[in-house]
Amino acid sequence: MRAAEEELAVEQALALVRRQSSGEPRPTGRPASADQGPDAHRAVSAGQGCAAGRSGPASEHEDAARSSASDRRAGRIPDPDHRADRPRAQDRRERSTSWPEARALAARSGRGDPVRVRHLPLDQALGHVLAEPLVALTDLPPFDTSAMDGWVVSGPGPWTVREPTVSEEGLEGAGDAGPGPSPDPGAKSRPVRDRGILAGHGAPARLPDGDAIRIATGARIPADANAVIRSEHGRVDEAKGLLHARYRVNPGQDIRPRGQECRSGDLLLPAGTVVTPAVLGLTAAAGYDGLATVPRPRVDVLVLGDELLTSGLPYDGLIRDALGPMIGPWLRALGANVSSPQRLGDDAAALRRALTDSDADLVVTTGGTAAGPVDHVHPVLSELGAELLVDGVAVRPGHPMLLARLEAAGPFIVGLPGNPLAAVAGLLTLAEPLLHGLAGHVPYEPYRAVVRDELPGHPHDTRLVPVVHRVAVSCHEATGGRESGGRGAWGRGADRPTGGAGARDVGTGGVAEYVVPLRYDGPAMLRGIAAADGLAVVPPGGVRSGTEVEILELPWASVTPWTEGCFT
Structure with missing residues (x-):
């Protein structure tokens, strides 16, 4: 019998003994089992039998009951639900960490060690995290360039169209662009004629006032030029050789000035940024051939349980392993390098060997974290001298999850419950923030959204409930003013709706985003x-419809919202 239940049962038995000894009538109302459960009911029944079978004073029964409970708690009377090397479930519940505290502790643990740095060429850096800030090595653009195909002009129009040549002086000035290969020497004094000034050539000669020259997108702007006229916005009088603008020409139009995007030395991205394809493009443009990155965390996955099948249909008490196929890809989506799952069954010795032999940064176990007869995770961690950082979390599902570390510089261990959705809760509560810290990710602000339906809560614990995003769009032209419901997801950092309780009001052309709970939770x-x-x-106690709640997004959730039936 668990300690807390024993105390309650003893107090009820003593109260009953006192009432019977003093002649007090037994109170009426709901039976004890309705409030305290079957153990309390059995304790009351035991107290009644004791009082009926003896005629001694109440103090004798009190002393005997207290002595029995004291002996059991002191270990002199064996507890059938407890083994010396296995913590009781009630004990762990009392030690449970709150959900916000557990998640924050996992994040701090991941950032506790010095950051490791690995230099990678650009073609190998995708998906890694910047270990150092990305600073521009050059101006972008490195010189004034044309933003459009057309004519580059100087002074007011109309302009005399001429055929340019690349001057000796202009080629010598091409070095202003910074380090890099020299322009083609054969380009000196080479006529450009109908093609005009092209990208990739040296600086053209100074453009006299009143002249115009054909120019290509990305080509270098001649000195003294003040605008670019797009091809479709100009008309050439072939007979007179004059260019006329169809629209007003503004100084600087369609010219990208040197340093418009950044100057050499500017901070482009902070350390902790994930290297995306766009980041690779910016990195190359800024002059880099490689990047300093944080190595991806290495993760081993240990699947525990004798009842698990790897193929076929369940039979004779055996079930399919759902966590083995799920955990590895989930961890890879979080940016980890994951080894193939090791299936150990319910074997304490095999678990001990796997933990001591691992050279990973993190070991994830599935199942075996409770207090059952073949739940070996706690006893093995105790034998290995592991430090339990989180031993149970006040969350439903997933309460018996844990976070530990074998040594000061050894691998972390995240113990996931064996139930699938409870294991997902453990991944998002402990593994995700820990891995983000180990990988050097920039901490992100929690994402919050309005929940459309009421979400019942647990009296004391946090609940994690699967939800789907919905986007209601008012499409008056397409639907006659009716709202069009759709499904979408807003990723971290996306342009999410704002205003009110976290969503825009639905109106003409308006959008309202919210989440809806799903069944099968x-x-x-x-x-x-x-x-x-x-x-x-x-949170404990639940929330009403219309309340804003934190959303734990899944690593593959789309960062772009979409709607069904209306795109206006």
Whole structure:
């Protein structure tokens, strides 16, 4: 019997003994089992039998009951639900960490060690995280360039169209662009004629006032030029050799001035930024051939449980392993390098060997974190002297998750519950913030959204509920003023709706974003999370419809919202 339940049962038995000894009538109302459960009811029944079978004073029964409970707690009477090397479930519940605290502790743990740096060429850096700030090595653009195909002009029009040549003086000035290969020497004094000034050539000669020259997009602007006229905005009088503008010409139009995007030495991106294809493009433009990155965390996955099948249909008490196929890809989506899952069954010795032999940054176990007869994670960690950083979290599902570390510089261990949705809760609560810290990610602000339906809560614990995003769009032309419901997801850093309780009001052309809870949210279920965009964080006590809640987004959630039936 658990300690807290024993205390309650003893107090009830003593109260009953006192009432019977003093002749007080037994109170009426709901039976004890309705409030305190079957253990309390059994304790009351035991107290009644004791009082009926003895005629001694109440103090004798009190002393005996207290002595029995004291002996059991002191270990002199064996507890059938407890083994010396296995913590009791009630004990761990009392030690549980709150959900926000557990998530924050995991993030701090991931950032506790010095950042490792690995230099990679650009073609290998995709998906890694910047270990150092990205600083421009050159001006962008490095010289004044044309933003359009057309004519570059100097002074007021109309302009005399001439055929340019690249001057000796202009080629010598081409070095102003900074370090790099020299222009083609054969380009000196080479006539450009109908093609005009092209990209990739040296600086053209100074453009006299009143002249115009054909120019290509990206080509260098001649000195003293003051505008570019797009091809479709100009008309050439072939007979007179004059260029006329169809529209007003403004100084500087369609010219990208040197340093418009950045100057050499400007901070482009902070350390902790994920290297995306766009980041690779910016990096190359800024003059880099490689990047200093944080190595991706290495993760080993240990699948525990004798009841798991790797193929076929369930039979004879055996079930398919859902976590082995899911955990590895999930961790890879979080940016980790993950080894193939090791299936250990319920074997304490195999678990001990796998933990001690691992050279990973993180070991993730599935199952075996509770207090059952074959739940070996806690006893093995205790034998290995691991430090338990989080031992149970006040969250549903996923309460028996844990975070530990074998040594000061050894691997972290995230113990996930065996139930699939509970394991997902453990991934998002402990593994994700830990991996983000190990990988050097920039901390991000929590994403919040309005929930459309009421979300019941647990009296004391946080709940994580699968939700789907919805976007309501008012499309008066397409739907006669009716709202068109759609499904979408807003990624971190996306242009999310703002105003009110986190969403724009629906009006003419307006958008309102919200989330809706999904069914199949039991700890052993995956049907809900498979269709979800994220998990809503429901505080103890629950929330009403229209309340803004934190959303844990899934790593593959789309960063661009979309709607069904209306795109206006």
